[in-house]
Amino acid sequence: MLKINDLHAGIEGKKILKGINLEVKPGEVHAIMGPNGSGKSTLASVIAGKEEFEIKKGNIELDGEDIEEMAPEERSHNGIFLSFQYPVEIPGVSVTNFIKTAINESRKAQGLEDMPANEMLKKIREKAELLEIDRKFLSRSLNEGFSGGEKKRNEIFQMAMLEPKLAILDETDSGLDIDALRIVANGVNKLRGSDNAIIVITHYQRLLDYIVPDFVHVLHDGKIVKSGGKELALELEEKGYDWVKQETVA
Amino acid sequence: MAYTEEELKKELETKEYEYGFYTDIESDTLPKGLNEDIVKAISLKKNEPEWMTEWRLEAFRIWQEMEEPEWANVTYEKPDFQAISYYSAPNKKPKYESLDEVDPELLDTFKKLGISLDEQKKLAGVAVDVVMDSVSVATTFKKTLAEKGIIFCSISEAIQEHPDLVKKYIGSVVPQKDNFYAALNSAVFSDGSFCYIPKGVRCPMELSTYFRINQAGTGQFERTLVVADEGSYVSYLEGCTAPMRDENQLHAAVVELIALDDAEIKYSTVQNWFPGNKEGKGGVFNFVTKRGLCENNAKISWTQVETGSAVTWKYPSCVLKGNNSIGEFYSIAVTNNYQQADTGTKMIHLGKNTKSTIISKGISAGKSQNSYRGLVQVNSRAENARNFSQCDSLLMGNECGAHTFPYIETKNKSAQIEHEATTSKIGEDQIFYCNQRGIDTEKAIALIVNGFSKEVLNKLPMEFAVEAQKLLEISLEGSVG
Ligand SMILES: Nc1ncnc2c1ncn2[C@@H]1O[C@H](COP(=O)(O)OP(=O)(O)O)[C@@H](O)[C@H]1O
Ligand SMILES: [Mg+2]
Numbered sequence: 001m002l003k004i005n006d007l008h009a010g011i012e013g014k015k016i017l018k019g020i021n022l023e024v025k026p027g028e029v030h031a032i033m034g035p036n037g038s039g040k041s042t043l044a045s046v047i048a049g050k051e052e053f054e055i056k057k058g059n060i061e062l063d064g065e066d067i068e069e070m071a072p073e074e075r076s077h078n079g080i081f082l083s084f085q086y087p088v089e090i091p092g093v094s095v096t097n098f099i100k101t102a103i104n105e106s107r108k109a110q111g112l113e114d115m116p117a118n119e120m121l122k123k124i125r126e127k128a129e130l131l132e133i134d135r136k137f138l139s140r141s142l143n144e145g146f147s148g149g150e151k152k153r154n155e156i157f158q159m160a161m162l163e164p165k166l167a168i169l170d171e172t173d174s175g176l177d178i179d180a181l182r183i184v185a186n187g188v189n190k191l192r193g194s195d196n197a198i199i200v201i202t203h204y205q206r207l208l209d210y211i212v213p214d215f216v217h218v219l220h221d222g223k224i225v226k227s228g229g230k231e232l233a234l235e236l237e238e239k240g241y242d243w244v245k246q247e248t249v250a
Numbered sequence: 251m252a253y254t255e256e257e258l259k260k261e262l263e264t265k266e267y268e269y270g271f272y273t274d275i276e277s278d279t280l281p282k283g284l285n286e287d288i289v290k291a292i293s294l295k296k297n298e299p300e301w302m303t304e305w306r307l308e309a310f311r312i313w314q315e316m317e318e319p320e321w322a323n324v325t326y327e328k329p330d331f332q333a334i335s336y337y338s339a340p341n342k343k344p345k346y347e348s349l350d351e352v353d354p355e356l357l358d359t360f361k362k363l364g365i366s367l368d369e370q371k372k373l374a375g376v377a378v379d380v381v382m383d384s385v386s387v388a389t390t391f392k393k394t395l396a397e398k399g400i401i402f403c404s405i406s407e408a409i410q411e412h413p414d415l416v417k418k419y420i421g422s423v424v425p426q427k428d429n430f431y432a433a434l435n436s437a438v439f440s441d442g443s444f445c446y447i448p449k450g451v452r453c454p455m456e457l458s459t460y461f462r463i464n465q466a467g468t469g470q471f472e473r474t475l476v477v478a479d480e481g482s483y484v485s486y487l488e489g490c491t492a493p494m495r496d497e498n499q500l501h502a503a504v505v506e507l508i509a510l511d512d513a514e515i516k517y518s519t520v521q522n523w524f525p526g527n528k529e530g531k532g533g534v535f536n537f538v539t540k541r542g543l544c545e546n547n548a549k550i551s552w553t554q555v556e557t558g559s560a561v562t563w564k565y566p567s568c569v570l571k572g573n574n575s576i577g578e579f580y581s582i583a584v585t586n587n588y589q590q591a592d593t594g595t596k597m598i599h600l601g602k603n604t605k606s607t608i609i610s611k612g613i614s615a616g617k618s619q620n621s622y623r624g625l626v627q628v629n630s631r632a633e634n635a636r637n638f639s640q641c642d643s644l645l646m647g648n649e650c651g652a653h654t655f656p657y658i659e660t661k662n663k664s665a666q667i668e669h670e671a672t673t674s675k676i677g678e679d680q681i682f683y684c685n686q687r688g689i690d691t692e693k694a695i696a697l698i699v700n701g702f703s704k705e706v707l708n709k710l711p712m713e714f715a716v717e718a719q720k721l722l723e724i725s726l727e728g729s730v731g
């Protein structure tokens with residue numbers, strides 16, 4: 001589904017990603033771990049198409065097609081979803097209005113009519129219930145005055161509404177207490193299927209107890225320095241990132 | 251489509267004026283220039299009573315002595331008042347019984363504007379008095395209104411049919427000598443609307459008027475007079491678009507509202523005149539005097555969405571004369587390219603326990619300048635006056651400007667006045683967030699702008715709010731893609 005080949009990317013002359021190789025197949029869950037500043041969010045942004053980052057070398061394929069030239073909204077229409085580490089506020093635009101616009105814009109891109117109001121309503125209700133989001137929350141301005149946890153839950157709510165092919169979750173666990181973590185993880189797991197793939201970016205093993213990955217990669221200084229199965233996350237937790245750093249130096 | 255500040259700026263600059271078309275309807279036009287004879291000729295053409303002619307001449311003499319104001323935060327080439335033709339009426343000037351009789355070209359114009367009378371008639375509860383090139387050519391829903399004793403007609407007709415009302419109230423809120431443009435308007439106003447709601451009557455529908463400027467080089471001088479008698483209520487909508495022209499068109503309207511004891515007037519405007527091309531050429535000069543007078547327990551709300559005009563100079567105001575009266579001002583002003591807007595309000599607190607609210611949302615793009623200028627004045631007799639003002643500015647790009655000039659004058663210590671102001675910028679992160687969710691940059695800007703303007707959009711009647719949202723999108727979006 002997603003294939004990244006020797007990807008080098010940076011910003012304003014600064015090199016951040018220094019040769020990433022990653023292949024994600026349908027049905028798989030990949031975890032990307034690594035210390036602060038190692039380039040996890042940058043990788044997520046580059047996949048989603050943030051223009052500030054410049055791709056110096058390498059390429060990104062989605063279903064066998066190069067996507068570097070694709071606008072971010074087109075990538076979204078093609079099934080890429082990014083749950084942001086720091087979701088932005090849009091004052092005056094309600095959660096409902098925003099998601100309605102997002103869904104209908106995607107439908108428009110596929111040549112479909114707007115989703116009928118009753119269908120939209122039903123879907124919103126269903127997904128809100130799944131993520132234990134109450135009705136009042138949906139009428140609030142997008143992310144304005146939301147707690148860290150509410151922002152993350154709202155991201156996953158949007159993911160559930162959009163049902164993406166490839167979901168990238170950037171530190172969705174930060175700011176969530178243990179109950180919220182379980183609810184969110186449950187929402188994510190509902191999306192898992194043989195046609196979908198998920199990339200979970202996290203610092204901690206904690207989330208991976210709930211969203212169990214097939215593969216774990218450790219990112220350090222813009223490179224994937226170690227890959228393995230889910231046990232790698234446990235090992236990391238135990239030994240710390242210094243262990244990986246030492247291993248790479250050695 | 252990727253988004254950078256640079257690209258956004260370009261997009262905004264390539265925006266074409268949607269309603270840029272011109273209808274060729276033969277007109278009966280007076281020679282250019284202004285003198286006493288022209289003023290008399292206008293009055294004569296309209297078959298006005300002598301008191302009206304005299305009133306106009308008095309205004310003209312006052313105007314001659316006045317100088318154009320300089321103080322607004324706008325610069326423009328002053329109109330040559332002798333190069334303007336002050337009267338233009340559609341040649342075929344019939345009173346239509348049905349739409350079939352209406353000039354098909356005119357109907358076509360309405361269709362382009364999206365206000366075909368056909369639709370309007372069906373639109374529940376909206377009566378439309380269309381002012382096209384200064385003379386009313388179509389009026390609907392008159393019967394329903396007449397049953398309630400409501401008068402809604404052109405001001406020319408009101409001068410003929412209801413001279414006592416007009417004579418009593420015209421100039422009572424905006425006197426001829428009020429300002430340069432008000433004096434000019436008083437001398438030469440061609441037409442406009444008149445509305446009277448009798449005591450205790452609640453007007454059952456939104457009254458609405460569409461103004462258009464259509465004749466090359468014709469200044470448009472509308473005069474609107476709305477009188478809400480004791481305990482009555484009316485919601486009045488004014489909206490307009492203009493054809494694209496390459497010479498500046500002057501518009502100097504006067505709107506007077508009178509809310510007698512316990513009455514309420516809601517006056518909403520969506521204004522979309524040609525703002526000039528991307529070089530700043532052409533476009534309408536909009537110098538408007540709008541003022542409302544509140545007697546005891548009366549309330550006046552001004553709501554406006556301003557997206558058009560090359561130069562806008564406009565301060566809908568409330569004179570809170572009666573005790574416990576309320577004045578409100580809700581405004582969205584969008585400027586793009588080289589547009590300049592200097593708008594705001596004046597709230598004059600004279601009575602006791604008077605209250606005013608000001609919510610102003612300014613959106614600037616391109617090389618435009620957007621100023622809010624507001625005055626809150628509390629008279630010495632005005633015990634317990636209260637005002638709340640909030641002025642928010644949204645900037646797009648680095649070449650536009652937003653300015654806020656709040657003036658507060660209080661002569662009574664019991665006054666409570668609050669002022670809040672914010673300035674924000676549409677961020678690349680906001681755009682990228684929307685893009686990531688499948689919303690392209692154009693739509694994203696519309697969404698963000700609508701969110702920013704929501705408090706004001708919510709004040710508009712439903713059908714108008716939809717139109718206003720569309721206008722915001724039109725005025726800010728480029729041809730992205
Ligand atoms: N917009 C930016 N401008 C300049 N440097 C950036 C920008 N975004 C990220 N970086 C830098 O790139 C490196 C990787 O950042 P990031 O991808 O956010 O790491 P992580 O998500 O793993 O914590 C850091 O050194 C960070 O300072
Ligand atoms: Mg990060």
